[in-house]
Amino acid sequence: MKREEARHRAEELVNKMTLEERASQLRYDAPAIHRLGIPAYNWWGEGLHGVARAGTATVFPQAIGMAATFDEELVEKIADCTATEGRAKYNEYSAHNDRDIYKGLTFWSPNVNIFRDPRWGRGHETYGEDPYLTSKLGVAFVKGLQGDGEVMKAAACAKHFAVHSGPEAIRHEFDAQASAKDMEETYFPAFEALVKEADVEAVMGAYNRVNGEPCCGSPTLIRDTLRGKWDFQGHYVSDCWAIRDFHENHMVTSTPAESAALALNSGCDLNCGVTYLHLLTAHKQGLVTEEAITEAAVRLYTTRFLLGLFDETEYDKIPYEVIECEEHIALADKATKESIVLLKNDGILPLDVNKIKTIGVIGPNANSRKALIGNYHGTSSEYITVLEGIQRYTEGKARVLFSEGSALFEEKTEPLALVGDRLAEAQIVAEHSDVVILCLGLDETLEGEEGDTGNSYASGDKEDLLLPKSQRDLMEVVAATGKPVVFCLMTGSAMDLRYPTGHFNAIMQLWYPGARGGRSVAEVLFGEVSPSGKLPVTFYETAETLPEFTDYNMKGRTYRYMEEAAQYPFGFGLSYGKAEVTDAVIANISKEKDLPTVQVKVTIENKGIYNIEEVVQLYIKNADSKYAVHNPTLCGFKRVIVKAGEIADITMQIDGRAFTVVNDAGERILDGKRFEVYAGTSQPDARSIELTGIAPIKLELNI
Secondary structure: OOHHHHHHHHHHHHHHOOHHHHOOOOEEEOOHHHOOEOOOOEEEEEOOOOOOOOOOOOEEEEHHHHHOOOOOOHHHHHHHHHHHHHHHHHHHHOOOOOOOOOOOEEOOEEEEEEEEOOOEEEEEOOOOHHHHHHHHHHHHHHHHHHHHOOOOOHHHHEEEEEOOOOOOOHOOOOOEEEOOHHHHHHOOOHHHHHHHHOOOOOOOOOOOEEEEEEEHHOOOHHHHHHHHHHHOOOOOOOOOOOOHHHHHHHOOOOOHHHHHHHHHHOOOOOEOOHHHHHHHHHHHHOOOOHHHHHHHHOOOOOOOHHOOOOOOOOOOOOOOHHHHOOHHHHHHHHHHHHHHHEEEEEOOOOOOOOOOEEEEEEEHHHHHOOHHHHHOEOOOOOOHHHHHHHHHHOOOOOOOOOOOOOOOOOOOOOOOOOOOHHHHHHHHHHHOEEEEEEEOOOOOOOOOOOOOOOOOOOOOOOOOOOOOOOHHHHHHHHHOOOOEEEEEEEEOOOOHHHHHHOOOOOOEOOOOOOOOOHHHHHHHHHHOOOOOOOOOEOOOOOHHHOOOOOOOOOOOOHHHHHOOOOOEOOOOEOOOOOOEEEEEEEEEEEEEOEEEEEHHHHHHHOOOOOOEEEEEEEEEEEEOOOOOOOOOOOEEEEEEEOOOEEEEEEEEEHHHHHHEEEEOOOOEEEOOOOEEEEEOOOOOOOOHHHHHHHOEEEEEEEO
């Protein structure tokens, strides 16, 4: 169904409603209008990495893990599976007259905010720190979720618009000050791409203000940029209870009616919260017009018609049995395998199960279900922890010993015990093992959204990049045994890995690998699959060198602007093979709308003995313009299978936007003719070259 037809039908239906009925439909929990045959509809749904909070569903790796795959096709398939399971649930729930929260077809995903600071607790909901990677994966997700059928399969939502990445503790009152250059260069690109390239159906505003205006009531953001400059045609939804913040925390209005009016008049159609209960009062006070209420209702009903909610559709017969079907579980396993990032390996990996008699699995995250799933997750019918995955893989071949080693962050595991009550057991297990798998990290109780975590001291953010003291003590005890150690980190963000780097034989970043993630982790550990993930964020040496958390200036942040060496750089990740880009040439240059499009032919060779997948990456640097980003930036990536001893040729494209810069006025312009292009399996920075022993191929290009 085309938008024009859907809007026409929406206008006809809304015109039959009274003003009171129209206003009632602007709430996330829109009530039924029985006289018009309209059922109740709850707009609040979550689908970040599988259908969330609506019962049993396939739980994929958390979004940051999906980002580490650098795999657009995979992300699109995950979103399509999410939409399929969402449809199956909606079909059955609505047939049973269950119109509850989380059970509709409007999913408030993806989160395309930029993970600009590793302390932010919600960063694991994002696709990392790079606008280009975030844009590409976000577009893929939206296309997969919304589909290309006669009607929309499910509605995606780009959140949180805009300039939003912590701190969580003060988000309801915080004013993010961002320059026009930083907004156009960093904070806007992913949202613009989702609107222009993927036709995302919804955009959600952030809690904070941006340069003085609350995001859910910002004429500059909503009216001028989103609807004006980008021609966004969908609906705009507030973050939950964010409009209440206008008068309670931001103090830009005095009453709920004034807050409702500011949001609606700025273009916010849907209120997640209760402040729009005051819209009729605002209308009586002359603060909003009937036309504004009507327009918001029409936009919302346009979405409902686009979803086919008042028609028979091709998706009505999707059976409930697709929930956690074999195909979806296999896709989740594939995603987990592609997401794992190997950061260090002195040759210990892959492990040979035929040569190991006893494996010690140690750590609070080794047998933790919470560490599998991240936040905004569904309920799985089966969970396979790292311990369980290793036990299954080695059954009948090796003995597996286990010790929790420590609590996740508390001083002890038993309330009546002494501090460090599991350290001795961890030492014993290590001493009795041929190799140790040490599983540490965080979970959603320590990093996540304000109000959703048990991390009350930082409201979901991290105060620093260190693991909790209980885990640091455990690392020292295990290291002191002198046994070979594979360090497995389960977090959604960058941590300080100086100690593991200096003391352990291998380091694997597992993220939050999904409900059955432990099975795939074991397959990677024992060499069934080579790790192929790449870091979508920078691992810094310490947070002490970072700007203040509340400083939204990008100077010194992320791989694009940092001046010191990273601990582990963005784009870095080892494999069991030895892949190297051995040649790269400019294959073709064309122009469209005065912007160049460049084809690069890349040759990659696997000089190792393992079959692998590798991510070829292109980076670009403007060598002329004073407005150029400080470091070379990602402008292309492609996953490729390279068997042992084989050579693969691939062609990659650099789009015209990569050749532009942003001036201080926030204008994207062409400025300069000389460009450096790098083709490799990592960034062209000195630290990546040090870690891989390989320098990307450098090309010089004149446009």
